[in-house]
Amino acid sequence: MRFIEWQDGAWSNEPVSSSTADGQLVVHAAEGSDYWEKTMYGFQHDNGHALLAPWDKAEAIEISFALDGFTELYDQAGIMLWHSGEQWIKAGIELNDGIPHIGAVVTDGYSDWSLSPVPEWKGEVITLRASRMKDAVILRARTENHPWRTIRVARFPHETGSQAGPFLCAPTRAGFQVTFTRWAATAPDADVHTDPPIV
Template sequence: MNQDFYWVNPPQHWHREGDALLVTTDEKTDFWNDTWYGFKRFSGHFFGADVSGDFTFQVKVKAAFSALYDQAGIMLLADQDHWLKAGVELNDGAPAIGSVLTLGQSDWAPGIFPASADQFWMRLTRKGDGLRLQYSVDGKTWPLLRLAYFPADKQCAVGVMCCTPERGGLAVRFEDFLLVPALDKDLHDLT
């Protein structure tokens, strides 16, 4: 793991185990801006590194989701009003794979997660002003989760995030961090 990673809203309990990062979420943490709920939250845990230009970031996530809105995955962060978070989130008693893109206001795009959510992979590729977001249940096949616009002029950090808006205590293990030049694959190449 790159030593240039740093915390935004560090949790009370975290440690490194080799190249893995182990986190236990604090109580009532989240990232959200206004839409539907009418509140802003910027209390979630983010561990990232500054990036510029085009890149691909990938990570393996392990967690035991058990309460509404428990979530863990990846995040691209420019500032409190410009960010993307994506991963698994417990929603209506079942794990959902989804993303929240915030360009001033947040949106939420959840979908049914097609496997056990105790282990999964996330991948984000930034190419100019485009974001290609993928996930994997086996680390081999990478379906497209989202293709989105994100301002190319925004300086950003990329890394991992976890939140528990309804509680505290979600234990998350992030491993196999990979930050490399952008994988320039065809949009329908799922490798």
């Protein structure tokens, strides 16, 4: 495993503020920030905040953050996988109807959305993981006290030019802050049915 330094990434859109302390990254999202492409709503949002660095297909990427301060509809944070403005995946925690949900938005010209409630994860440190396998990416999540959960297997066939890193959005309000605790590259998944080690 190797840790990726926060300064090694570049913001897709600058947040209101970001600072580092004790190896952690604290970020304030702009009000109205989000990523979405057309489906159901018709609108396009590309003003969320993703801190991106080149992603080697041979490595899995893990992002960890503290699940606190999520109080308003659609507050969200997690991992962004980026190939272009029309081809990307975001996966993480999103507050929906007052309950934290683990979910993913997969976009290839149009976005889709899948989610599942995880109220028992509230107040913990969440880790999101993305690992490439053939033309797909395996998305998993866990907490300090809950094991890996496979949340999505999605098509992501891009051989080159992909980036990955932490993201956050605050579609409905100002003042949303997230503390990211880790950004790491590690060995890829051995199989979709085999949990990766916790490192």
